[in-house]
Amino acid sequence: MTTALLEVEALKAFYGTTQSLENVSFKIASGGITTLLGANGAGKTTTLRAICNIVRTEGVIRFDGRDIRGMLTEDIARLRIAHVPEGRGTFTALTVEENLRIAAYTRKDKAVVKGDLERVFEYFPRLKERMQQQAGTLSGGEQQMLAIARALMLRPRLMLLDEPSFGLAPLIVVEIFRILQRINDEESVSILLVEQNAALALNVATQAYVLESGRVVMSGPSSVVKEDENIRRSYLGY
Numbered sequence: 419m420t421t422a423l424l425e426v427e428a429l430k431a432f433y434g435t436t437q438s439l440e441n442v443s444f445k446i447a448s449g450g451i452t453t454l455l456g457a458n459g460a461g462k463t464t465t466l467r468a469i470c471n472i473v474r475t476e477g478v479i480r481f482d483g484r485d486i487r488g489m490l491t492e493d494i495a496r497l498r499i500a501h502v503p504e505g506r507g508t509f510t511a512l513t514v515e516e517n518l519r520i521a522a523y524t525r526k527d528k529a530v531v532k533g534d535l536e537r538v539f540e541y542f543p544r545l546k547e548r549m550q551q552q553a554g555t556l557s558g559g560e561q562q563m564l565a566i567a568r569a570l571m572l573r574p575r576l577m578l579l580d581e582p583s584f585g586l587a588p589l590i591v592v593e594i595f596r597i598l599q600r601i602n603d604e605e606s607v608s609i610l611l612v613e614q615n616a617a618l619a620l621n622v623a624t625q626a627y628v629l630e631s632g633r634v635v636m637s638g639p640s641s642v643v644k645e646d647e648n649i650r651r652s653y654l655g656y
């Protein structure tokens with residue numbers, strides 16, 4: 419039995435006085451890929467924001483056995499939980515290299531940062547070719563790669579990915595998901611993947627949780643969730 423790296427129990431989240439998550443519980447195994455699925459507005463993005471303490475929460479968020487709920491967002495990043503938000507969060511006026519160096523700002527060891535840049539470029543050779551290019555001039559797929567590369571510069575133990583396939587051409591999506599699987603494999607980075615593209619997410623994830631109106635309505639191994647009649651009809655479109 420693998421141990422859980424992240425455990426979320428009875429999580430509630432609020433935007434001001436509006437409650438967005440009612441009761442969300444799930445676990446991510448150390449080294450695993452877990453996906454959160456659900457329709458628009460189900461609470462997927464909010465769950466990632468809750469883990470990073472960007473929204474007000476109640477409940478338990480345990481990382482590596484320690485309750486991190488309510489910790490400062492920057493301290494959560496220092497625990498090596500890297501958030502790749504929807505919209506990607508890159509600095510469009512800065513170059514690719516500047517974006518990557520800023521991502522490692524919490525670390526002062528320059529030689530190590532240089533080594534990390536090389537490591538990240540092994541996954542994303544296209545970014546190396548475009549190192550001095552302004553991030554805002556990259557294609558959508560390259561910007562998504564940059565967002566993931568920035569997260570990698572944190573040397574994450576856990577990556578929170580918000581719809582990495584959003585708005586991208588199918589071939590680029592396949593390329594990005596292959597890289598994510600390599601990162602999971604070779605760097606032992608655990609991944610929490612939020613996706614609208616359920617078929618894609620269920621192919622890479624080992625565990626899946628389905629959210630509806632701020633609650634988990636189904637969970638299990640991806641292979642089982644994939645075969646569920648309701649899930650197929652509601653999210654997979656066949």
Ligand code: ATP
Binds near residue numbers: 436459465
């Ligand atoms: P989507 O795929 O559309 O992003 P989602 O599953 O990620 O869907 P969330 O964005 O987490 O859903 O939204 C969950 C609920 O919280 C929705 O009812 C949404 O209207 C509400 N919500 C999201 N962001 C805010 C905000 N900044 N202020 C108020 N309510 C919000």
